[in-house]
Amino acid sequence: MLEFRNVSKRFETPGGQEVSVLQDVSFTVEDDEFCVVVGPSGCGKSTLLNLALGLVPISGGEILHGGKKIEGIVSSDVGYITQDANLLPWSTVLENIMTPLEIRGIPKSERRTTAKEWAESVGLGKFLDFYPGQLSGGMQKRCSIARTMAYDPAMIYMDEPFGPLDAITRTILQETLLGLWQTRRKTILFITHDLVEAIALGDTVVVINGQPGGVRARIPITLPRPREIRHLAASTDFVELHTKIWSYLEPGVDNNLGELV
Amino acid sequence: MSTRTQVRSAAVALDGEIVAPKTVSKSSRDRKWRLKVSIGQVVAILLMLGVWQAISGNVIPDYLISSPTGVASDTINLIQTKTMWNDILTTTQELVLGYAIGVVFGILVGVLMGSLKYVSSVFEPIIAGINGIPKIALAPLFLLWFGLGIWSKVAQASMIVFFVMYYNVYMGMLGISPMLVKLFQVMGAKRGYVARKVVLPSLSIPIFAGLKACVPFAMIGVIVGEFIAADKGIGYFVLQATQQFDSAGLFSGIIIMVAMVLIGMGIVTFCQNRVLAWQRLGHGK
Numbered sequence: 001m002l003e004f005r006n007v008s009k010r011f012e013t014p015g016g017q018e019v020s021v022l023q024d025v026s027f028t029v030e031d032d033e034f035c036v037v038v039g040p041s042g043c044g045k046s047t048l049l050n051l052a053l054g055l056v057p058i059s060g061g062e063i064l065h066g067g068k069k070i071e072g073i074v075s076s077d078v079g080y081i082t083q084d085a086n087l088l089p090w091s092t093v094l095e096n097i098m099t100p101l102e103i104r105g106i107p108k109s110e111r112r113t114t115a116k117e118w119a120e121s122v123g124l125g126k127f128l129d130f131y132p133g134q135l136s137g138g139m140q141k142r143c144s145i146a147r148t149m150a151y152d153p154a155m156i157y158m159d160e161p162f163g164p165l166d167a168i169t170r171t172i173l174q175e176t177l178l179g180l181w182q183t184r185r186k187t188i189l190f191i192t193h194d195l196v197e198a199i200a201l202g203d204t205v206v207v208i209n210g211q212p213g214g215v216r217a218r219i220p221i222t223l224p225r226p227r228e229i230r231h232l233a234a235s236t237d238f239v240e241l242h243t244k245i246w247s248y249l250e251p252g253v254d255n256n257l258g259e260l261v
Numbered sequence: 262m263s264t265r266t267q268v269r270s271a272a273v274a275l276d277g278e279i280v281a282p283k284t285v286s287k288s289s290r291d292r293k294w295r296l297k298v299s300i301g302q303v304v305a306i307l308l309m310l311g312v313w314q315a316i317s318g319n320v321i322p323d324y325l326i327s328s329p330t331g332v333a334s335d336t337i338n339l340i341q342t343k344t345m346w347n348d349i350l351t352t353t354q355e356l357v358l359g360y361a362i363g364v365v366f367g368i369l370v371g372v373l374m375g376s377l378k379y380v381s382s383v384f385e386p387i388i389a390g391i392n393g394i395p396k397i398a399l400a401p402l403f404l405l406w407f408g409l410g411i412w413s414k415v416a417q418a419s420m421i422v423f424f425v426m427y428y429n430v431y432m433g434m435l436g437i438s439p440m441l442v443k444l445f446q447v448m449g450a451k452r453g454y455v456a457r458k459v460v461l462p463s464l465s466i467p468i469f470a471g472l473k474a475c476v477p478f479a480m481i482g483v484i485v486g487e488f489i490a491a492d493k494g495i496g497y498f499v500l501q502a503t504q505q506f507d508s509a510g511l512f513s514g515i516i517i518m519v520a521m522v523l524i525g526m527g528i529v530t531f532c533q534n535r536v537l538a539w540q541r542l543g544h545g546k
Contacts (some may be wrong), residue, residue: 055443073446080447088438090462090539099458100448131539151448 002029002052002155002189006061008212009047020212021047024061027215031174032153036202038192040249045191049159052189053080065155067116079148079156083163085140092144093119094128105246118146122176138169142176150179155187162197174200174229181204182226195249199241200229207248214224216248289484325423327509335509336516349517351494355411356521359418360479366419367426368468372460374427374516375434392424396482400489409490418482426471432461433467466540470534480518495521 007025021044029035039045050056054073063070065078087096095124097115099110105116110153117261119125122142150157162170178201180186192198198205207217223237224244232238302442310329327335339345370388374381400417407413435462445455487496495514502510 053443053447055447071363073443075447076448078447080444082440083445084440086438086444088441088462092467099445103445103450103454133539220277 001031001064001066003064004028004048004052004061005064007048007051007058007063008060009044009051009056010059022051023210023212023214025208025213025215026061029187029189029204032200034181034188034190034203035206036190036192036198036204037206037208038195038198038245038249039208039213043208043210045193045208046159048127048208048213048258049157049189049191050054053078053157059251077154079151079153081144081148081156081158081161083160085132085144086175087140087143087147089132092129092131093124093135096132096143097147097150100147104151109227110194114150115146118150119143121149121180123148136169138165138173139220141165143171145173145177145180150217152184153186155189158188158190160192161190162194165195166206171230177201178225178227178229195245196233199223200232201226204244205241207245209249209251217245219245268506277296303510324506324508325471327512331509332512332516336513339510340514340517345498345517347523348493348495348498351411352496352518353486353521355414355418355483355494356479356484356525358411359415359482360422360525361419362415362474363422364426364472364475365421367423367471368430368464369428370423372434374431374462375437381431388424388427396421396424397485400485401437403486404490413489413490414483414486414494417486418479421478421482422475425475429467429471429474430464436467437463451460464537469529469537472529473533475525476529478523480522484518 003228004025004027007022008020009022012018023024025048037045037048047056051058052065052070052074054070058070063156080136088099091099094112098111099119100113101114113233116125116128119128122145124139124142124146127135127139132143135143162173165173174197190198190201202221205217205219205221206215208214210218219241221241223232223235225240313326314329317323317326317331323331338469357381367384374388378460394403399420400413403413403416403420407416433462441463442455445459450458483494484496484499487494488500499511500520502508502514
């Protein structure tokens with residue numbers, strides 16, 4: 001279980017001014033829940049994830065991971081999937097997937113077998129000896145998902161993982177992710193600015209908005225599982241949820257536009 | 262070359278599918294072009310040698326510029342003498358030691374400066390200041406400190422090599438992706454593991470750039486040292502030849518130096534091709 005309690009974060013600009021990014025954020029991610037945090041760009045949602053991983057220091061409030069307060073970088077039983085695949089360019093697909101297993105001191109033969117299985121389950125079975133530079137963006141992303149799933153962390157943090165991909169690849173990968181999650185339940189905290197993605201994937205959607213960002217709504221997604229993402233947009237339930245969540249997002253979006261002009 | 266082209270086209274694959282490598286009709290055009298370039302190069306070199314041979318003794322006296330045939334026969338004679346091999350051996354020793362010491366310290370200091378912000382803030386301007394010294398001006402000092410033997414030359418060479426290597430590695434350190442490092446920390450990697458698996462490979466390109474650039478620089482250091490004061494080595498031999506108006510000997514010495522530098526570069530390139538194989542197969546993000 002992951003608990004955010006009155007979390008706030010302030011940054012100091014190079015000019016010495018304090019900017020408040022997050023204010024009084026409180027919500028809970030239950031075990032095995034797929035929780036999606038959605039918000040416009042600049043609302044501090046990625047910062048929230050960095051706080052939860054202990055990558056940046058918190059300014060106020062606390063975050064509890066399995067009941068324990070987070071201090072310093074969280075590295076036990078968590079996975080982190082970033083916007084860029086962040087693979088080692090000098091290692092092959094198989095070696096990349098084996099890396100976290102090696103860190104955990106798992107014997108070499110076992111590492112190999114596990115990594116191969118995961119590569120196959122994300123559709124990279126034929127590309128074991130390819131270097132990341134030889135793969136498309138979507139395949140790199142598959143590799144980074146396999147790398148994270150391979151060491152079986154209880155909790156996975158995903159920071160706009162499908163953001164840079166084209167629409168078709170994104171949908172396919174979302175389905176892959178859901179398929180994996182359905183067979184191996186994990187707690188997932190998924191950050192995105194894509195409403196459709198949020199509804200398609202999540203059990204719960206947490207809407208963050210404003211500057212500083214705060215939780216505007218926590219909406220359970222009641223759509224039945226397994227979901228077929230490519231046909232989801234046609235269902236009336238989906239449209240309803242979409243309209244509802246959008247209403248919480250609108251004010252902030254207008255603000256952002258105002259700033260741009 | 263043709264395998265590389267194949268790999269590239271396989272790389273432009275759709276998600277989840279391999280695009281079959283294109284059968285390349287380009288390679289025969291490539292080969293023709295390269296042949297043309299090679300012919301041009303040979304002709305250009307022959308032309309230059311021809312001009313040199315023609316003006317030698319006619320326009321410019323032989324003792325000033327010798328001639329290609331003179332240099333060729335002199336070089337062949339020289340490399341059959343024992344003294345020349347002693348000179349080559351001495352210079353090689355100085356070159357290898359100076360290069361190695363400069364490289365090792367350059368990498369160490371570069372990594373240190375790149376990983377400790379306080380240290381780099383303090384020392385960056387100081388190192389830049391020391392680098393401002395024309396290193397050759399230190400040759401008399403090294404002679405004073407390390408004597409007439411090989412060590413004054415080793416010091417001179419390593420001094421030059423150090424700075425080139427240091428700047429390459431330091432800049433390389435600044436280029437390491439902080440995101441990749443964080444990701445590894447979240448995966449549970451300890452400092453040593455990150456250093457081995459992320460930092461060191463990230464530095465491989467700047468390190469090899471430095472290793473290549475430093476071979477001729479090390480040679481400059483060694484030869485300058487031998488010019489100042491020595492009783493053996495190729496630099497010493499060239500200086501002697503010059504003082505005796507033996508321009509053929511001088512050119513032969515230079516040819517031997519160039520050969521040594523090229524062999525050194527060849528060794529570095531050989532290692533680079535093995536270590537950086539991943540790099541030739543396309544870049545990661």
